[in-house]
Amino acid sequence: MSGRLQGKVALVIGAARGIGEGIAERFVEEGARVVIADTEVDAGVATAKRLGGLFVETDIARNDHAERAVRKAVDDLGGLDILIQNAGIYPWTLIENISPEEWDSVLAVNLKGTFLAARAALVHMKPKRSGRMVFTSSITGPRVTSPGHGHYSASKAGINGFIKAAALEFANYGITVNGIEPGNILTSGMKMHRSAAFIRSMEEAVPLGRLGTPRDIANVALFLASDEAAYITGTTIIVDGGQTLPEGKDFRITPD
Numbered sequence: 001m002s003g004r005l006q007g008k009v010a011l012v013i014g015a016a017r018g019i020g021e022g023i024a025e026r027f028v029e030e031g032a033r034v035v036i037a038d039t040e041v042d043a044g045v046a047t048a049k050r051l052g053g054l055f056v057e058t059d060i061a062r063n064d065h066a067e068r069a070v071r072k073a074v075d076d077l078g079g080l081d082i083l084i085q086n087a088g089i090y091p092w093t094l095i096e097n098i099s100p101e102e103w104d105s106v107l108a109v110n111l112k113g114t115f116l117a118a119r120a121a122l123v124h125m126k127p128k129r130s131g132r133m134v135f136t137s138s139i140t141g142p143r144v145t146s147p148g149h150g151h152y153s154a155s156k157a158g159i160n161g162f163i164k165a166a167a168l169e170f171a172n173y174g175i176t177v178n179g180i181e182p183g184n185i186l187t188s189g190m191k192m193h194r195s196a197a198f199i200r201s202m203e204e205a206v207p208l209g210r211l212g213t214p215r216d217i218a219n220v221a222l223f224l225a226s227d228e229a230a231y232i233t234g235t236t237i238i239v240d241g242g243q244t245l246p247e248g249k250d251f252r253i254t255p256d
């Protein structure tokens with residue numbers, strides 16, 4: 001712990017568990033005060049309590065909830081310095097079976113939710129002429145994909161486009177906008193939505209030899225949210241243990 005976020009207020013959306021919880025924990029270790037925003041009330045309240053933060057029930061697909069989450073930080077903690085939009089859903093469905101409703105629900109949380117969060121936070125960051133926005137994208141969509149990820153891939157590729165547009169517009173106000181593209185990170189969501197066989201095959205595809213942890217992502221979110229990243233905007237950082245590097249599946253160096 002070195003106080004890299006001392007005195008900062010961070011709103012972390014999708015932080016009751018998984019990667020978001022890891023980000024909120026890492027931020028608190030570095031001195032930030034945090035608001036945990038999530039649809040899951042019991043888990044969210046428990047996480048907020050554990051970290052000494054506040055909880056606000058939030059469905060980030062809803063504009064009134066996005067605005068309420070930002071207000072919670074501003075009214076109860078005195079401002080908003082850092083916005084993390086990490087909430088995301090990843091149902092596994094082949095394109096031929098994705099209903100228009102399921103398509104809309106994935107895009108509503110992952111992509112529209114990111115826009116709504118940014119728009120609500122901007123209102124409070126713009127007058128201060130400073131702020132940090134960090135969005136959780138994915139390697140899935142922007143770099144690679146696999147069957148069953150049609151809507152998810154579209155949503156995450158959309159986030160990368162939005163990051164560029166928001167970074168350009170918000171640069172005028174001293175606000176940076178960046179993203180993280182996680183590879184395969186072992187979270188409760190991943191265990192819930194993906195088969196053991198899928199997880200094993202992903203593990204085998206990672207040159208560094210293991211799946212990622214929420215802390216692997218949290219350390220990069222910390223960097224992007226800190227003063228050290230002051231001159232970085234409109235980009236994403238891949239955090240995937242090298243998973244997107246190999247040209248083919250036989251990438252291991254084997255003895256002759």
Ligand SMILES: NC(=O)c1ccc[n+]([C@@H]2O[C@H](COP(=O)([O-])OP(=O)(O)OC[C@H]3O[C@@H](n4cnc5c(N)ncnc54)[C@H](O)[C@@H]3O)[C@@H](O)[C@H]2O)c1
Nearest residue numbers: 014016017018019039059060087088138182184185187189
């Ligand atoms: N786990 C991975 O391998 C992986 C890889 C790449 C990207 N990601 C992305 O990272 C983010 C977190 O993934 P995770 O594995 O920690 O998932 P998770 O399911 O473990 O946690 C997601 C959290 O977001 C919350 N959430 C879901 N919908 C919400 C909504 N509408 N409004 C507010 N909160 C909501 C959930 O309640 C949960 O607390 C997602 O955006 C996901 O797409 C994950």
